[in-house]
Amino acid sequence: MTSLPPPSRYRPRGRIMRCATAAFIAALFSVASWTAAPGPASAANSRFMMVAGTASMGISVLRVADDGSLSSVPNSPFPTGFGVLSLVLAPDGRTVYVPHAGGFGVSGYRLDDNGTLHPVPGADITVGGPPTAAALSPDGKQLFVVVGGAPGHVESFAVTASGALVPSGAPTVPVDGFSAVGMAAVDPSGRFLRVVTYLGNTMSNYAISPDGTMTPLGAIEVKLGPVAPGFSRDGRYLYVSNEFGFDLSGFVIGENGQLSPTPGSPYPTHGVPHGAVVTADNTRLYVPNAMGQSIAGFDLHSDGRLVELPGSPYAAPAATLPGQVALHPDGKTLYLIDVLTAQVTTRVHTYTIREDGSLAPSGRPSVDTGVVMSDGPVVALTP
Template sequence: MVHGATKRGSPLSLSRTWLRTTTAVVVALAALVVSPAQMGRSEPAADNRFLVTAATASMGISVQRVSADGTLIRVPGSPFPTGFGVLSLTVSADGSTVFVPHILEPAVSGYRLDRSGRLHKIPGAYQRFSGPPTAAQLTPDGKHLFVVVGGVPGHVESFAVSSSGALRPTGAPHVAVHGLSTIGQAAIDPDGRFLRVLTYVGNTMSSYAIGANGHLTPRGVSTVGPGPVAPAFSPDGRFLYTSDELTFSLSGFEVSDDGSLSRTPGSPYPTGGIPHGAIVTPDGKRLYVPNAIGVGTSVAGFRIHHDGRLTPLPHSPYPMPLGSLPGQIALHPDGRHMYVVDVATVRSTSSQVHTYVINADGSLRPSGAAPVDTGLLITDGPVVALTTVGGR
C-alpha cells in the first residue's frame, strides 16, 4: 500500500465462473489476434438525457432515453453497432462523445451522441492496438484519452482528442501496469490529476500522475482486495472505493493531496455478495454497489462518513428480482431514481435495466416500471453511463 504523508480534511460459484470465463475467453481471442440531498427540488424536463450501455458478448451500444418522469424508452436503431468485446465505456462531460475499447479487433472506437440519442461514428476516432484494450478513460476536460492494453505486463497508451472527437497518439511513452493486467480497469480522479489502473489477477492498483500532453508518471502501487473491479470516486475526489469480487467486499482509500492512498477506517467493507460497479451519490454521502451473485442478488447501500468509513444504510442490501444479475448502477440527477443494469438476465434474451426509487433514508424500493431490455448480451465491466447531451 502507498501511504500519503498529508491527508485532505453449488449455484454461486458456477454462475460467477461462467461470467468471468466469458470475459477471459474473449480476452484470450484478442491476444491471439443525482443525489438524495436534491430530493424535493423540481428539475426541468430534459429530452436529451440518455442511459448508454455497452456489452462484452454482443456487438452494440444500447441507448435508452430517460423521460422526465424517470422512465426509459429505447432509442430507435438501438443497439448501435460497434466492435466485439467491450469491457469499458467513457463519455465526455458534455455527453456528446462516447469511446469504447473492443478487445477482439483489438481497437478503440469513438461515436458522436446526438440529441435524439443516435450514435454516429467519428471520422478519425478509430485506433488499433497490439494487444487487447480492456479500458478507456477520458480526462474531465475531454482533451485526452487513456487506453489500458492487457498483457504480462500490460501498459497504458495516451491520445489527444480533437474538438471533432478524432484521436491522435500523443507520442508520450507507454507506461507499464504493475502485475497481470489482462482484464485491467481504470478511473481518473475527478480533478483530472491522476489515473488509477486495477489488475484483476494481481490485486493491485497502479497510480500515475497526468502531465501535460498526456504524459504519465508512475506514482506507486497500492494493494487492494482479491479480484478488484470498477474503481469509484466520491465527487470531491477525497475517497476511492474498489469492488473486490473474490472477497465479497469493498476496499476504501483516502486520497491525499499528493495523490497517494491510505486505507479508510474499517476497510474492507462486506457487501453481502459479489460486488460489481459501485457508485457514489453526487452529494458524496452515500454509496451503492450491485451484488451480481450472493444470498440472492441485491444492491447494497452504505453511508459514507467524514473519514470515508462505510456503514450499511437501513435494510441494506436491497433484493433484486429473481433471475437478475445486477452489475452496474446509474443515478438520475433528480436524486430519486436509480437504474440497475444486469450483467445478464436469466429470464430474458438480453441484459435488462431495473428502475428503483431512492427513499429519504437512502433505502431503495422498486419504481413499479417494467424492466427494459437493452438488446445486449453480458454487460460486464464499467460499461454504463447516464449522460445529458449538452451537459445540462
C-alpha cells in the same frame, strides 16, 4: 490488507463468470466494424442512457424521461466493435468512446438529439493489443487506454476539438501484475490514473502530466479480483470493488496522490460487487452484487467511512446477475443494469430511492436493451 474468507456459496459462480471473460478476451481476434446511419433530429436537451454489450457488438441507447422512465430509441442498439468492456462519456455529454478488444481498437461516437449514435471521424484507432478499459481526463482532452497482457500497459491519446483521437506521443507505461481484464479511472483532479488488475490483487498508480505523460507511482495491494475503481464526488475518496473479497476497499486520496485506507475498510457488500456509484450530494454509495443478486447501499461519512443503509442489501429481480448501477440526476431514481440474465439480453430495472437512502422497486417494468452480456463499466447516463 487482511482478507476475509468469502461465503463459499458465491465463490464458484463468481470466479467462473469473470475468468470466462478473461479467457474470452485472450482469444479475441479482429472483426469488421459497422457504421450507424444518421437519424432524424429531435428535441434538444434529451437525456439518454447508453449500455454496451460485451458479446453482441452493439450499444443500446434508451431515452430517459423526466420522471425516470425509460424507452428504447429507434434503431437501437447501434453496432460497434466486438468485446466492449468499457464505455466512457466525454464532458460534453454527447461523445462516447468504447475500446473493443476484438478489433484491438477504440471507437468514438456522437449522440444526436434523437438518440442516434454516429461515428466520430478520426476516432477509430488501433492499439497494441486487446484494450479492456478506457478513461478520460475530467476536461475530456486526454484518453487513457488499458491494453491487456502479461504484463499489460497503458497508452495515452489526445482528444481534439472534433473528438478525434491522436497519439499523445507519451511513452506507454506497464501495468503491475497480469492485466488481462484491467480497469481504469482518472481522479476527479485529473492528476492521477488508477488501474486495477482483475487477475491479481494490485492497483497501479500514475501521475499524469499535461502532455499525457504517465509517471508510475508504484502499486498498492488490494484484495483479490479488484474491478471498477470509483470516486466520491468531491474527489477525496476512492473505492475499489473486490470480487473475490466480497467487499469494497476504501482509500483516502492524499495531496500527492498517495492512498491510505478509510476508517473500517474494507466494507462487506454481501455478494460479488461490480463497481460503486456515489450520489450527487456525496452522501450515499450504491454497489450491485452480481452474485448475491442484490444492491448494497451505504451512508458515505465525511471521513470516507461507509455504513450500511437500512435494509441493505436490497434484492434484485429473479434470474438476473446485477452488473452496474446508475443514478438519475433527480436523486430519487436508481437504475440496475444486468451483466447476464435468463432472458439473454440485458435488462434495466428501476428503483426508487427513499428519504433514508433505502431502495424499493419502482413498479415500472424492466426495459430490454437488446444487447448481450454487459460486463464491466459499460453504462453511461448523459447529464
